[in-house]
Amino acid sequence: MSPFAHVELLPRDPVLGITEAFVADTTPTKVNLGVGVYLGEDGRVPLLDCVRQAEEELLRRKAPHGYSPIDGIAAYNSAVGSLIFGSERPNLDERMLTVQALGGTGALRLGADLLRITNPSARVFISDPSWENHRALFSAAGFTVEAYPYYKADGTVDFAGLMQTLGTLPAGEIVVLHACCHNPTGVDLDPGQWGEIQELMAKRGLIPFLDAAYIGFADGLDADRRAIDLFARSGMPFLVSFSFSKSLSLYGERVGALAVVTGSAAERAPVLSQVKRIARTTYSSPATHGGAIVATILGEPGLTALWHDELALMRDRIKTMREGLATRLNTQLPGRDFNFIVYQRGMFSYSGLSKTAVEALRQQFSIYALDSGRICVAALNKANLDYVAEAIAKVLRESDSQSLVA
Ligand SMILES: Cc1ncc(COP(=O)(O)O)c(C=O)c1O
Structure with missing residues (x-):
């Protein structure tokens, strides 16, 4: 008798499940706003310069991996x-x-x-x-x-x-x-x-x-x-x-x-x-x-200062993306106020999108967000911002009568 015969199959991790679906999606314009990571303008996880320099220093020192x-x-x-x-x-x-x-x-x-x-x-x-x-x-x-x-x-x-x-x-x-x-x-x-x-x-x-x-x-x-x-x-x-x-x-x-x-x-x-x-x-x-x-x-004070600068750049980029998204949505959906996106802090925004709206974004635009409506603002960049804003506006406009905003 196997000890594993009656093991219950647990549901997939909700966030990781979204990433799996995103990876499998072949749409070239796809955007993953479900992730919990900061992405740079190029859509990739950045390798900070302070980290690279610290790693070079460790290599120079031949620091062992004890x-x-x-x-x-x-x-x-x-x-x-x-x-x-x-x-x-x-x-x-x-x-x-x-x-x-x-x-x-x-x-x-x-x-x-x-x-x-x-x-x-x-x-x-x-x-x-x-x-x-x-x-x-x-x-x-x-x-x-x-x-x-x-x-x-x-x-x-x-x-x-x-x-x-x-x-x-x-x-x-x-x-x-x-x-x-x-x-x-x-x-x-x-x-x-x-x-x-x-x-x-x-x-x-x-x-x-x-x-x-x-x-x-x-x-x-x-x-x-x-x-x-x-x-x-x-x-x-x-x-x-x-x-x-x-x-x-x-x-x-x-x-x-x-x-x-x-x-x-x-x-x-x-x-x-x-x-x-x-x-x-x-x-x-x-x-x-x-x-x-x-x-x-x-x-190392020089590396610490470099880190502070790089952190400020990440922070400022997120703020720019927040402002960019809010401005575009305010323009495209007059009568609604999306300035809350600017006041929220950190990588995430509770966008107010309902589960149905999140599904529509995924099906029509290959834009992935959490069912709760959480989007990762740090995954936006100049190249995908217009696409995402237009998609959100379209989904909300089309379904106004169905009240897709929770
Ligand atoms: C609120 C909160 N706490 C803790 C963590 C875990 O951080 P780590 O990835 O360093 O384990 C996260 C990561 O997303 C988080 O959002």
Whole structure:
């Protein structure tokens, strides 16, 4: 009897499923707006110059590909700790730890497994909607996952609903917050709202887990750390998952970090020992090559400055594409206001396209988006912008009576 005879066939990953369909499509004008990656003007994942130079430096040094320590390369952890918390981080060092992880996903899972040890009966609250892997990841770690209200049909944050839900939670519950560039909506909390959330969470003894996968893509590295800073200054314990996948275009190198701010200096060593146990028994040690690239860039001021410039170029290109799409749609569909696309932040836009409209885009134009209407604005470029804007306008115009805008 095979142990696999009764294994349930699970549905395909929704995002990866779209990419498979896109690859199989032979239409020359096809556009994949379903992806979660930044593409350059040429439609490709960029190799940043700072990364290329760091790799050349590693080659010159003949850096071997040995194992990294269980918690990662020390220089990486220290530089990334400064990046996450800023160079001024009063009294944080003695109770804070930063551990190299396998991308943002690996950091989230390390944190989730740690919290299963510290708060085994807690529930995890994610935003409604959220990155589709949040629910799956925290469920796989053994948690019951629930959602707090986040997004309203009018395109704004349901702040009253969010506060109302958090205000009922008992101490010890875990709340996952997107530090910036909310995925999938592109709609972020404002500084005042962050302040109220932090105060409420401190008062109720809730555990914040800040997912920082897009730091640098909204307003810049420093500005995008605002929410993390706020929690750091409050003194309350919290966790941060950090990713370099997007900000350094190092997707496949799997570089990220889990940062934990514990409650006191005495808690630091036990927590670090638990995180190392989890890492050791899951993947043993993180990626040497990716970690070395990041440590080289952050350890060499010239390369760091180059990275900041390249990040600014990516950020500005996304903003130009947002403006380009909104302007074209405003012109083609007078009477409707698409300026929300400009105000949303990061790589994604909750476009408001219904599932039927998304299907029409796919069938008539080979333009691929998520069923939720999420489009990746970072996959637009000067060559496909007109085509995409005209396609969206046509689909919406033709079907106005059928109300294809959800
Ligand atoms: C909100 C959010 N968190 C985490 C991640 C995971 O990042 P990584 O690819 O580094 O694992 C992503 C990636 O899309 C994301 O959107």
